Amino acid sequence: MTRPVPEITAINRPYWDGLAEGALRFQRCDGCGHAWLPPRSHCPACLGAEIRWEVASGGGKIVSWVVYHRAYAPHLQDRIPYNVAIVALDEGPRLLTNITDSAIGEGFATGAPVVLTIEEDDGLHLPRFRLRG
Amino acid sequence: MTTLRGKTAITGVGHTAWGKHPDRDRLSLMTEAAAAAIADAGLEKDQIDAVLVKMANSAPSILWGQKVAEALGLQPTIGLSLDQGGAACTGLATYAALAIEAGMIENALILYADTPRTGSRAAMHRPRGDDSVMGWYSVAAGYAMLHRAYQETHRARPEDFGIIAVQARAHGAANPHAHLRLPLSMEAYLSGPLLIEPMRRDDCCLVSDGGAAIVLSATARAQDRARAVPVLGLGQAQESWEVHLRPDLLQTRAEASGQMAFAMAGVNRGDISFAQLYDCFTVTVLQTLEDYGLAPRGQAGAKARAEGIGVDGWLPLNTSGGLLSESGTPGLQLIIEAVRQLRGEAVLQLPAPRFGLVSNQGGTMHTHATMILGEPQ
Numbered sequence: 001m002t003r004p005v006p007e008i009t010a011i012n013r014p015y016w017d018g019l020a021e022g023a024l025r026f027q028r029c030d031g032c033g034h035a036w037l038p039p040r041s042h043c044p045a046c047l048g049a050e051i052r053w054e055v056a057s058g059g060g061k062i063v064s065w066v067v068y069h070r071a072y073a074p075h076l077q078d079r080i081p082y083n084v085a086i087v088a089l090d091e092g093p094r095l096l097t098n099i100t101d102s103a104i105g106e107g108f109a110t111g112a113p114v115v116l117t118i119e120e121d122d123g124l125h126l127p128r129f130r131l132r133g
Numbered sequence: 134m135t136t137l138r139g140k141t142a143i144t145g146v147g148h149t150a151w152g153k154h155p156d157r158d159r160l161s162l163m164t165e166a167a168a169a170a171i172a173d174a175g176l177e178k179d180q181i182d183a184v185l186v187k188m189a190n191s192a193p194s195i196l197w198g199q200k201v202a203e204a205l206g207l208q209p210t211i212g213l214s215l216d217q218g219g220a221a222c223t224g225l226a227t228y229a230a231l232a233i234e235a236g237m238i239e240n241a242l243i244l245y246a247d248t249p250r251t252g253s254r255a256a257m258h259r260p261r262g263d264d265s266v267m268g269w270y271s272v273a274a275g276y277a278m279l280h281r282a283y284q285e286t287h288r289a290r291p292e293d294f295g296i297i298a299v300q301a302r303a304h305g306a307a308n309p310h311a312h313l314r315l316p317l318s319m320e321a322y323l324s325g326p327l328l329i330e331p332m333r334r335d336d337c338c339l340v341s342d343g344g345a346a347i348v349l350s351a352t353a354r355a356q357d358r359a360r361a362v363p364v365l366g367l368g369q370a371q372e373s374w375e376v377h378l379r380p381d382l383l384q385t386r387a388e389a390s391g392q393m394a395f396a397m398a399g400v401n402r403g404d405i406s407f408a409q410l411y412d413c414f415t416v417t418v419l420q421t422l423e424d425y426g427l428a429p430r431g432q433a434g435a436k437a438r439a440e441g442i443g444v445d446g447w448l449p450l451n452t453s454g455g456l457l458s459e460s461g462t463p464g465l466q467l468i469i470e471a472v473r474q475l476r477g478e479a480v481l482q483l484p485a486p487r488f489g490l491v492s493n494q495g496g497t498m499h500t501h502a503t504m505i506l507g508e509p510q
Contacts, residue, residue, distance in 0.1 A: 003266070004260050004265040004266055005266065006263040006266055007263060012263075038263070063282070063377070063382070064278045064279075064281045064282040064285070064382060065278075065281060066274055066277040066278055066281060066329050066330060066331075066332075067327075067329070067330035067331075068268060068270075068274070068329050068330075069326070069327045069328060069329065069330060070328055070329065072258045072260075072270035072271050073258075073260065073270060076268060076270070079268065081330075082268055084267055084268050084269050084274065086278060086376070086377040094377050094378055095377065096264045096267050096269050096377050097267055098267055098268065104330075105330070109285070110281075110282065110285040110286065121266075124266060126266060126267065
């Protein structure tokens, strides 16, 4: 099995195009100001359809993280151990990501500040983070 | 809120052997379990007028409820398959109780079977949407996120999680029906392999083939009132959002589900004789104990270690082994063990239990359902 690729749709295309251009974008509602990821056609807070894209500052904090010691797909066999973390952006939206400093999570802590680093992985630009020094 | 209290009762329970069924399919397992439950209720098959099935995770299927009714040779008034994850069986009992009380049906059969052990585990290992590009795979990973958040926030020790697994395995070892009858020491738990850190192998429930069924009837019309276990409280509340999008990982809507059930039952937390809590992973039990108001935040594991969760403990917990030792199937076995305890028919029988608490939950604590049962009247 080959590695997965995101399903690009009219709704999430600006997100993935943004990453290829070096920017992590999120959505904000013109009506109520709520900000979120992943991309949607309507604001999940007020259900408004007047929404805009903003570029994230790149700052955030670790909410939680795990370290995989088991490969759940063949392409992950060479990658274990690896981490997946929940990061809350300074602007509010949350996403699943990887922290690049340590595969096994050395030095990670909940609330630890992190900063965006967009990495190209097999032609796909992914929003990852590193610990802020 | 008190109108449903005691109006319906679980009149019959049945299940297959738990473990591996390489030569059986879901319909075969469900038919065996249904026949046992209907006989246990003292009913004839044709007195069943609702066939309510929890969707099989490893084989989502269109019109599944009707396939099951056909296998049982029934044309029920209400027939359906519900996807509410592991909360579905208690959810189905709730909708059945409402329909019985409304006079639409008389006897509901609630059932489930699946064969993930000998069949496909793909559903448990699945890529999680577009986030799979980050390596986000499996059901277990979401619980590992909760486990980490719990451990970090509450400064919990590994033993706080371990006690849940160790006690479940002790109960399972005593249960001749259990899929896994191998006791687990705390030392073995602590030295067990890491699966998705910080979760160890023994934090994770079994993967079991098997089928189970219960019959829910109007209490007043039960064939044998001495074995009809009244449903005193029912609750539900849904977390619904994916783990990473929740504002707080350590307080779930299990709290609201529990409050609804306790309010309906008119029972205090301290009156509960035992709990059968959905232990798909050890952190789920700690979180549920705290969300239900049975232990202070961050203290469930320490309290379990200090005061005991065995049959003579502070709160006898998962007395037939739960998902960690009896069967990894999603939830009916917990209801069945609660019924057996209140009838006085359990293997590890408690002395004169009065009120039993059951939690069902699904997804990564996305869905919650609570049931409080009483002693037969």
